[in-house]
Amino acid sequence: MKKIDFIATDGIKLNGFLHKCNKNTNKIILSVHGMSSNCFKEREMVIASYANQNNIDYFGFNNRGSELVKYNTKDINGKKEKFLGGTSYENVAEGYEDIVGAILKLKELGYEEIYLQGHSLGCTKIVYTYRELREEGEYDILNSIKCIILLSLVDIPRTIEVYLGENYNTYLKLAEEKETQGKILDLMPKEAFIHPISVKSFLKYTRDNKDIDFARFGRDNKLETLNNIDKPLFMRWGNDKEMILQKADELVSILNNIIVNEKKDINYVDGANHGYNGKEEILAKEIMEFINKI
Numbered sequence: 001m002k003k004i005d006f007i008a009t010d011g012i013k014l015n016g017f018l019h020k021c022n023k024n025t026n027k028i029i030l031s032v033h034g035m036s037s038n039c040f041k042e043r044e045m046v047i048a049s050y051a052n053q054n055n056i057d058y059f060g061f062n063n064r065g066s067e068l069v070k071y072n073t074k075d076i077n078g079k080k081e082k083f084l085g086g087t088s089y090e091n092v093a094e095g096y097e098d099i100v101g102a103i104l105k106l107k108e109l110g111y112e113e114i115y116l117q118g119h120s121l122g123c124t125k126i127v128y129t130y131r132e133l134r135e136e137g138e139y140d141i142l143n144s145i146k147c148i149i150l151l152s153l154v155d156i157p158r159t160i161e162v163y164l165g166e167n168y169n170t171y172l173k174l175a176e177e178k179e180t181q182g183k184i185l186d187l188m189p190k191e192a193f194i195h196p197i198s199v200k201s202f203l204k205y206t207r208d209n210k211d212i213d214f215a216r217f218g219r220d221n222k223l224e225t226l227n228n229i230d231k232p233l234f235m236r237w238g239n240d241k242e243m244i245l246q247k248a249d250e251l252v253s254i255l256n257n258i259i260v261n262e263k264k265d266i267n268y269v270d271g272a273n274h275g276y277n278g279k280e281e282i283l284a285k286e287i288m289e290f291i292n293k294i
Contacts, residue, residue: 004059006105008097011076016061016102019048023055026112029149029291030102031060032095034120036087036195038066043119046280050288056115059106063098065090065121068196084185087121088196091204092212095125096132103141115291117149120243120274124156124212131214131225147232147263147294149287152274154243155215156205162245164192172206175199217244217251223258232263234290236283238272265290 005015016039029051033039039060048058064072065087072085099116106114118126126148133142161168171192178186184200192202204212214225226233235255239248246254248268255266269286272279 004061004105004109006061006101007075008064008101009104010094010097011074012064012097012101013073013075014061014063014098014101016059019052019058019060021052021055021057025055025057026110027055027115028057028059028106028111028113029115029117030099030106031058032063032099032116032118032122032125033060033066034118034122034152035065036068037119038062041275043276043280043283047117047284047287050281050284054288054292056291057111059102061098061102063095063122063125065092065095084198088187088201089185089198090201092121092124092201093128093204095122096129099125099129100133100138100141103144107141107144112144113146114144115147115149116145117151117287118153119151120154121156123150123153124215126150127153127214127225127229128212130229130231134228145231147234147291148229149234149290150236151276151283152237152242152244153215153235155217155219155245157209157213158216158219159243159245160193160205163194167191168206171202175202175206179203217254218246221258223255226255227259227261229261232290232294233259233261233265234287235264235266236286237268238274238276238279239268240271241273242268243274263294 002018004018039062044060051058064085067086069086069088071082074081178199186199188197188202237248252268269279276283
Protein backbone atom coordinates (compact mmCIF):
# COMPACT_ATOMS: atom_id res chain seq x y z
CA MET A 1 0.00 0.00 0.00
CA LYS A 2 1.11 3.51 -0.77
CA LYS A 3 -0.35 6.76 0.59
CA ILE A 4 -1.42 9.12 -2.18
CA ASP A 5 -2.12 12.82 -1.61
CA PHE A 6 -4.07 14.86 -4.13
CA ILE A 7 -6.16 17.99 -4.47
CA ALA A 8 -9.87 18.07 -5.28
CA THR A 9 -10.70 20.41 -8.14
CA ASP A 10 -11.88 23.09 -5.70
CA GLY A 11 -8.64 23.02 -3.72
CA ILE A 12 -9.46 20.65 -0.84
CA LYS A 13 -6.60 18.42 0.28
CA LEU A 14 -7.47 14.70 0.22
CA ASN A 15 -5.60 11.44 0.48
CA GLY A 16 -6.05 7.70 0.26
CA PHE A 17 -4.25 4.40 -0.13
CA LEU A 18 -3.16 2.81 -3.37
CA HIS A 19 -3.17 -1.00 -3.26
CA LYS A 20 -0.71 -2.10 -5.95
CA CYS A 21 -0.38 -5.52 -7.56
CA ASN A 22 2.95 -7.25 -8.11
CA LYS A 23 2.99 -6.31 -11.80
CA ASN A 24 2.67 -2.92 -13.41
CA THR A 25 -0.84 -2.23 -14.72
CA ASN A 26 -2.79 0.65 -16.24
CA LYS A 27 -6.05 -0.62 -14.72
CA ILE A 28 -7.43 0.57 -11.40
CA ILE A 29 -10.61 0.60 -9.30
CA LEU A 30 -11.38 4.03 -7.84
CA SER A 31 -13.52 3.59 -4.73
CA VAL A 32 -15.78 6.27 -3.23
CA HIS A 33 -17.09 5.54 0.28
CA GLY A 34 -20.41 6.58 1.77
CA MET A 35 -21.75 8.47 4.78
CA SER A 36 -19.58 8.64 7.92
CA SER A 37 -17.25 6.04 6.43
CA ASN A 38 -13.64 5.89 5.23
CA CYS A 39 -11.31 3.97 2.92
CA PHE A 40 -10.22 1.46 5.55
CA LYS A 41 -13.33 -0.76 5.73
CA GLU A 42 -12.94 -4.52 5.54
CA ARG A 43 -14.96 -4.44 2.33
CA GLU A 44 -12.38 -2.13 0.76
CA MET A 45 -9.48 -4.38 1.79
CA VAL A 46 -11.09 -7.55 0.46
CA ILE A 47 -12.07 -6.05 -2.90
CA ALA A 48 -8.57 -4.55 -3.20
CA SER A 49 -7.02 -7.97 -2.57
CA TYR A 50 -9.13 -9.63 -5.26
CA ALA A 51 -8.44 -6.78 -7.67
CA ASN A 52 -4.69 -7.13 -7.14
CA GLN A 53 -4.96 -10.86 -7.84
CA ASN A 54 -6.52 -9.92 -11.18
CA ASN A 55 -3.72 -7.47 -12.03
CA ILE A 56 -5.83 -4.43 -11.18
CA ASP A 57 -4.70 -1.74 -8.74
CA TYR A 58 -7.13 -0.28 -6.21
CA PHE A 59 -7.40 3.27 -4.85
CA GLY A 60 -9.70 4.10 -1.95
CA PHE A 61 -9.58 7.65 -0.61
CA ASN A 62 -11.15 9.59 2.23
CA ASN A 63 -13.43 12.12 0.58
CA ARG A 64 -14.58 15.35 2.23
CA GLY A 65 -17.50 13.49 3.80
CA SER A 66 -15.40 10.91 5.63
CA GLU A 67 -16.21 10.34 9.30
CA LEU A 68 -18.90 12.45 10.99
CA VAL A 69 -17.11 15.72 11.74
CA LYS A 70 -13.63 16.92 10.83
CA TYR A 71 -11.83 19.98 9.54
CA ASN A 72 -11.10 20.07 5.82
CA THR A 73 -8.33 22.26 4.44
CA LYS A 74 -8.70 24.15 1.19
CA ASP A 75 -5.61 25.46 -0.58
CA ILE A 76 -6.25 28.09 -3.26
CA ASN A 77 -3.11 29.66 -4.74
CA GLY A 78 -1.21 29.06 -1.53
CA LYS A 79 -3.93 30.54 0.68
CA LYS A 80 -5.13 27.93 3.18
CA GLU A 81 -8.56 27.86 4.73
CA LYS A 82 -10.04 25.45 7.28
CA PHE A 83 -13.74 24.68 7.48
CA LEU A 84 -16.06 22.10 9.01
CA GLY A 85 -16.47 18.93 6.97
CA GLY A 86 -17.38 15.32 7.37
CA THR A 87 -20.74 13.68 6.75
CA SER A 88 -22.54 16.00 9.17
CA TYR A 89 -21.60 19.10 7.18
CA GLU A 90 -21.05 18.05 3.58
CA ASN A 91 -22.86 19.05 0.42
CA VAL A 92 -23.11 15.77 -1.48
CA ALA A 93 -22.89 17.51 -4.87
CA GLU A 94 -19.35 18.61 -3.99
CA GLY A 95 -18.37 14.96 -4.29
CA TYR A 96 -17.90 15.88 -7.96
CA GLU A 97 -14.81 17.90 -7.03
CA ASP A 98 -13.35 14.98 -5.07
CA ILE A 99 -13.99 12.32 -7.71
CA VAL A 100 -12.71 14.38 -10.63
CA GLY A 101 -9.64 15.33 -8.61
CA ALA A 102 -8.97 11.66 -7.86
CA ILE A 103 -9.42 10.67 -11.52
CA LEU A 104 -7.01 13.38 -12.67
CA LYS A 105 -4.46 12.17 -10.11
CA LEU A 106 -4.78 8.57 -11.29
CA LYS A 107 -4.39 9.64 -14.92
CA GLU A 108 -1.28 11.58 -13.88
CA LEU A 109 0.04 8.34 -12.35
CA GLY A 110 -0.42 6.57 -15.68
CA TYR A 111 -3.73 4.74 -15.27
CA GLU A 112 -5.75 4.49 -18.47
CA GLU A 113 -8.63 2.23 -17.44
CA ILE A 114 -10.56 3.38 -14.35
CA TYR A 115 -13.38 1.31 -12.86
CA LEU A 116 -15.45 3.77 -10.83
CA GLN A 117 -16.93 2.16 -7.70
CA GLY A 118 -19.12 3.66 -4.99
CA HIS A 119 -20.86 2.47 -1.85
CA SER A 120 -24.12 3.97 -0.52
CA LEU A 121 -23.79 7.79 -0.70
CA GLY A 122 -20.64 7.18 -2.75
CA CYS A 123 -22.95 5.80 -5.46
CA THR A 124 -24.98 9.02 -5.41
CA LYS A 125 -21.78 11.03 -5.83
CA ILE A 126 -20.62 8.86 -8.73
CA VAL A 127 -23.90 9.02 -10.65
CA TYR A 128 -24.10 12.79 -10.10
CA THR A 129 -20.49 13.22 -11.24
CA TYR A 130 -20.92 11.04 -14.32
CA ARG A 131 -23.99 13.01 -15.40
CA GLU A 132 -22.17 16.32 -14.90
CA LEU A 133 -19.14 15.12 -16.88
CA ARG A 134 -21.39 14.15 -19.78
CA GLU A 135 -23.25 17.46 -19.71
CA GLU A 136 -19.95 19.34 -19.64
CA GLY A 137 -18.47 17.24 -22.46
CA GLU A 138 -15.43 16.16 -20.42
CA TYR A 139 -14.61 13.34 -22.84
CA ASP A 140 -10.99 12.92 -21.83
CA ILE A 141 -12.11 11.96 -18.33
CA LEU A 142 -15.15 10.02 -19.53
CA ASN A 143 -13.06 7.92 -21.91
CA SER A 144 -10.89 6.76 -19.03
CA ILE A 145 -13.93 5.47 -17.10
CA LYS A 146 -14.52 1.90 -18.25
CA CYS A 147 -17.43 0.91 -15.98
CA ILE A 148 -19.63 2.06 -13.12
CA ILE A 149 -19.96 -0.11 -9.98
CA LEU A 150 -22.76 0.90 -7.60
CA LEU A 151 -22.99 -0.90 -4.25
CA SER A 152 -26.18 -0.22 -2.29
CA LEU A 153 -27.41 2.93 -4.04
CA VAL A 154 -30.05 4.49 -1.75
CA ASP A 155 -33.16 6.53 -2.59
CA ILE A 156 -32.13 9.13 -0.01
CA PRO A 157 -34.96 11.71 -0.27
CA ARG A 158 -37.72 9.09 -0.06
CA THR A 159 -35.93 7.10 2.65
CA ILE A 160 -35.74 10.20 4.85
CA GLU A 161 -39.44 10.87 4.32
CA VAL A 162 -40.31 7.33 5.40
CA TYR A 163 -37.87 7.43 8.32
CA LEU A 164 -39.34 10.65 9.73
CA GLY A 165 -42.96 9.84 8.88
CA GLU A 166 -45.42 12.39 10.22
CA ASN A 167 -42.54 14.40 11.72
CA TYR A 168 -40.96 15.11 8.32
CA ASN A 169 -42.57 18.53 7.79
CA THR A 170 -41.87 19.54 11.38
CA TYR A 171 -38.14 18.97 11.00
CA LEU A 172 -38.08 20.56 7.55
CA LYS A 173 -39.78 23.68 8.95
CA LEU A 174 -37.27 23.79 11.79
CA ALA A 175 -34.37 23.57 9.34
CA GLU A 176 -35.79 26.38 7.23
CA GLU A 177 -36.24 28.57 10.30
CA LYS A 178 -32.62 27.93 11.26
CA GLU A 179 -31.61 28.85 7.70
CA THR A 180 -33.36 32.22 7.85
CA GLN A 181 -31.49 32.87 11.11
CA GLY A 182 -28.15 32.16 9.43
CA LYS A 183 -27.62 29.01 11.50
CA ILE A 184 -27.06 26.47 8.75
CA LEU A 185 -24.14 24.92 10.65
CA ASP A 186 -26.30 24.16 13.69
CA LEU A 187 -27.03 20.48 14.25
CA MET A 188 -30.57 19.18 13.79
CA PRO A 189 -32.26 17.34 16.70
CA LYS A 190 -30.88 13.82 16.99
CA GLU A 191 -34.22 12.29 15.97
CA ALA A 192 -34.08 14.06 12.58
CA PHE A 193 -31.52 11.72 11.01
CA ILE A 194 -29.69 8.45 11.56
CA HIS A 195 -26.62 10.35 12.78
CA PRO A 196 -25.75 13.97 13.68
CA ILE A 197 -26.47 16.24 10.72
CA SER A 198 -26.27 19.99 10.17
CA VAL A 199 -29.13 22.14 8.95
CA LYS A 200 -27.14 22.69 5.74
CA SER A 201 -26.86 18.99 4.93
CA PHE A 202 -30.41 18.16 6.05
CA LEU A 203 -31.83 20.71 3.62
CA LYS A 204 -29.71 19.29 0.80
CA TYR A 205 -31.19 15.84 1.26
CA THR A 206 -34.78 16.98 1.81
CA ARG A 207 -35.63 20.28 0.12
CA ASP A 208 -32.75 20.97 -2.26
CA ASN A 209 -32.37 17.45 -3.64
CA LYS A 210 -33.47 17.85 -7.24
CA ASP A 211 -29.98 17.24 -8.65
CA ILE A 212 -29.41 14.08 -6.58
CA ASP A 213 -32.94 12.62 -6.63
CA PHE A 214 -32.37 10.05 -9.36
CA ALA A 215 -32.60 6.75 -7.46
CA ARG A 216 -36.37 6.97 -7.52
CA PHE A 217 -36.96 3.25 -7.13
CA GLY A 218 -40.68 2.50 -7.39
CA ARG A 219 -41.43 6.20 -7.97
CA ASP A 220 -40.19 6.55 -11.53
CA ASN A 221 -40.66 4.11 -14.41
CA LYS A 222 -37.91 5.71 -16.51
CA LEU A 223 -34.98 6.32 -14.14
CA GLU A 224 -33.53 8.57 -16.82
CA THR A 225 -30.25 9.43 -15.09
CA LEU A 226 -29.38 5.79 -14.43
CA ASN A 227 -30.51 4.84 -17.93
CA ASN A 228 -28.18 7.43 -19.42
CA ILE A 229 -25.12 5.66 -18.03
CA ASP A 230 -23.57 4.29 -21.22
CA LYS A 231 -20.75 2.38 -19.54
CA PRO A 232 -21.02 -1.23 -18.32
CA LEU A 233 -23.09 -1.02 -15.13
CA PHE A 234 -22.80 -3.22 -12.03
CA MET A 235 -25.34 -2.77 -9.20
CA ARG A 236 -25.67 -4.72 -5.95
CA TRP A 237 -27.61 -4.61 -2.70
CA GLY A 238 -27.96 -6.88 0.29
CA ASN A 239 -31.23 -8.33 1.57
CA ASP A 240 -30.55 -8.15 5.31
CA LYS A 241 -31.08 -4.77 6.99
CA GLU A 242 -30.39 -3.05 3.68
CA MET A 243 -31.37 0.63 3.33
CA ILE A 244 -33.97 0.09 0.61
CA LEU A 245 -37.75 0.37 0.75
CA GLN A 246 -38.45 -2.70 -1.38
CA LYS A 247 -37.37 -6.28 -0.90
CA ALA A 248 -34.04 -6.79 -2.66
CA ASP A 249 -35.41 -9.28 -5.20
CA GLU A 250 -38.28 -6.92 -6.04
CA LEU A 251 -35.91 -3.97 -6.49
CA VAL A 252 -33.60 -6.00 -8.72
CA SER A 253 -36.57 -7.06 -10.85
CA ILE A 254 -37.77 -3.46 -11.17
CA LEU A 255 -34.37 -2.19 -12.28
CA ASN A 256 -33.69 -5.04 -14.69
CA ASN A 257 -36.99 -4.21 -16.39
CA ILE A 258 -36.29 -0.47 -16.59
CA ILE A 259 -32.56 -0.12 -17.19
CA VAL A 260 -31.70 -0.90 -20.82
CA ASN A 261 -27.90 -0.94 -20.53
CA GLU A 262 -26.75 -3.94 -22.60
CA LYS A 263 -23.79 -4.52 -20.29
CA LYS A 264 -25.63 -4.39 -16.98
CA ASP A 265 -25.29 -6.78 -14.06
CA ILE A 266 -27.97 -5.96 -11.48
CA ASN A 267 -28.53 -8.30 -8.55
CA TYR A 268 -28.27 -8.69 -4.78
CA VAL A 269 -26.00 -10.64 -2.45
CA ASP A 270 -28.07 -13.03 -0.39
CA GLY A 271 -27.59 -12.55 3.35
CA ALA A 272 -25.62 -9.31 2.96
CA ASN A 273 -26.41 -6.15 4.90
CA HIS A 274 -25.82 -2.57 3.78
CA GLY A 275 -22.08 -2.84 4.44
CA TYR A 276 -21.72 -6.43 3.10
CA ASN A 277 -20.23 -7.49 6.43
CA GLY A 278 -19.22 -11.13 6.24
CA LYS A 279 -20.08 -11.24 2.53
CA GLU A 280 -17.14 -9.20 1.25
CA GLU A 281 -15.52 -12.09 -0.63
CA ILE A 282 -18.74 -12.97 -2.48
CA LEU A 283 -19.10 -9.34 -3.51
CA ALA A 284 -15.45 -9.06 -4.54
CA LYS A 285 -15.66 -12.19 -6.71
CA GLU A 286 -18.78 -10.89 -8.46
CA ILE A 287 -17.13 -7.52 -9.13
CA MET A 288 -14.08 -9.24 -10.61
CA GLU A 289 -16.21 -11.48 -12.82
CA PHE A 290 -18.00 -8.40 -14.11
CA ILE A 291 -14.81 -6.43 -14.81
CA ASN A 292 -13.16 -9.40 -16.55
CA LYS A 293 -16.10 -9.61 -18.98
CA ILE A 294 -15.74 -5.99 -20.09
